Amino acid sequence: MRLHDLAAALNVPTTSLPDLPVVGVTHNAAWVQPGFAFVAIRGAKFDGHSFLQQVREAGAVAVLGEGMPDGMNSPLPYLTVPSARAALADAAAALAGHPSRALKVVGVTGTDGKTTTSWLTRHLLREAGLQTGLLSTVGFELPDGELRHFPAHFTTPEAPQVQQTLQDMVAAGASAVVLEASSHALALDRVRGVDWDVAVWTHLTSEHLDFHGTVENYFADKRRLVERAPFAVLNADDPWTGQLRGVAPAETTYSLDGAGADWQATDIQERLTGLHFQVNSPLGAFDAALPMIGRFNVANALAAMAAAAHLGADAAQLAAGLASFRGVPGRMELVPAGGQEVRVIVDFAHTPPSLEKALSTLRATTTGRLWVLIGSAGGPRDPGKRAPLGEVATRLADHAVFTEEDSRDTPLEDILREMERGARQGGRTNFISIGDRREAIRHVIQAAGSGDTVLLAGKGPEDTLERLTGTLPWNEVQEAREALALRATPSSA
DSSP states (O other), X not given: OBHHHHHHHTTOOOTTOOOOBOOEEESOGGGOOTTEEEEOOBOSSOBGGGGHHHHHHXXXXXXXXXXXXXXXXXXXXXXXXXXXXXXHHXXXXXXXXXXXXXXXXXXXXXXXXXXXXXXXXXXXXXXXXOOEEEEOSSOEEOXXXXXXXXXXXXXXXXXXXXXXXXXXXXXXXXXXEEEEOOHHHHHTTTTTTOOOSEEEEOOOOSOOHHHHSSHHHHHHHHHHHHHHOSEEEEETTSGGGGGTTTTSSEEEEEESSOSSOSEEEEEEEEETTEEEEEEEETTEEEEEEEOOSOTHHHHHHHHHHHHHHHTTOOHHHHHHHHHTOOOBTTBSEEEOOTTOSOEEEEEOOOSHHHHHHHHHHHHHTOSSOEEEEEOOOOTTSOGGGHHHHHHHHXXXXXXXXXXXXXXXXXXXXXXXXXXXXXXXXXXXXOEEEOSSHHHHHHHHHHHOOTTOEEEEESOTTOOEEEETTEEEEOOHHHHHHHHHHHHHSGGGO
């Protein structure tokens, strides 16, 4: 793309611009390559304009920004835009050739359930014959089904990485994609350049208030997905859904509680083989079986079926797809116990409501004692949830182990003390604190007895563990397997 064409795509005057090729765009000075446009974003800590000389030396050909600071001159052609972040997204989409326009795009948002619903929707669409890609917090998949991860420096994919991934999906033959849309991605315009076909709303609870400020702001940012899609799949059981009705040009609803929704589940049974229920839907009534743990996953299944049905899946394909679903890494993932009579489950639950759901689910299917290992993140991210996590863990489990979970720049002792406070305020002492997560996992799996269930909560599929002293590679399932192997050896008795 030529610089004139990029300016025209951004509705920026093209006069006095040199005729230069533009091959990429980024807002990070360290990622600039020859031929890139650099977007100078004014952030809380840094102003991108202070890196203009650096990006010029790296080969940048132009700068996009909201206006040069007083007293500064740009060493490169400067395109003034109303919003730098919006320009980053729009430029990324234009340079990638607007790949989402060649795809049926399903966006999924909500506080809990996004990832499971996204994976379910992707699986159902594939079972219905659509070559479908996936972009979620767990990773991304092209139509070949291989789970991939962004490089470590792309902790959260920005607009250029989102657009490049969509472009790769089109090149690989995809006709559809399911994209998990976080509140940060929506608020920071990381997915602004995506043309949505379906918006799926799971539900909303308080989360990420360090970033959004209030739950109302959090809701408003997530609502953007519904505003931008021509069709919405809405959870009739969520109190916030009342503010979403009629926002999209067309919509359908689902309900686990039978609240007069279009998609409903009845006769829900939790068996050793998973969930069994009847679906009542616009496609008619049919029986469904889902090899997952947790009644709440029936709601995720209803949402996924409604989205897939809108894109052409029929009842038989939906039923077959649910039955063949293998689950989501780190979401109620059952760890092979190697013949031992203890059940170990890895789950991403890291908020009081999600932990309560997970423990309540496991309690209903546990014949022995229920153990939980849980931590809480450091830094400014929702410190108010630490005490409630301690309360929920000790109220619903027989034994709780408090440990680290990305303590970052917060003293781990402070985090553990808050979780302990929550437990004691509830009048409970059935807990122990072990700061080192590996040691804590080995302790709880060793302490569990025959018929017991152990929930390792909080990390799920994440592949790093962040400490004040640095970031470590991490695999919760592998840690559990090693702890189970130690438990099986005579020396661990």
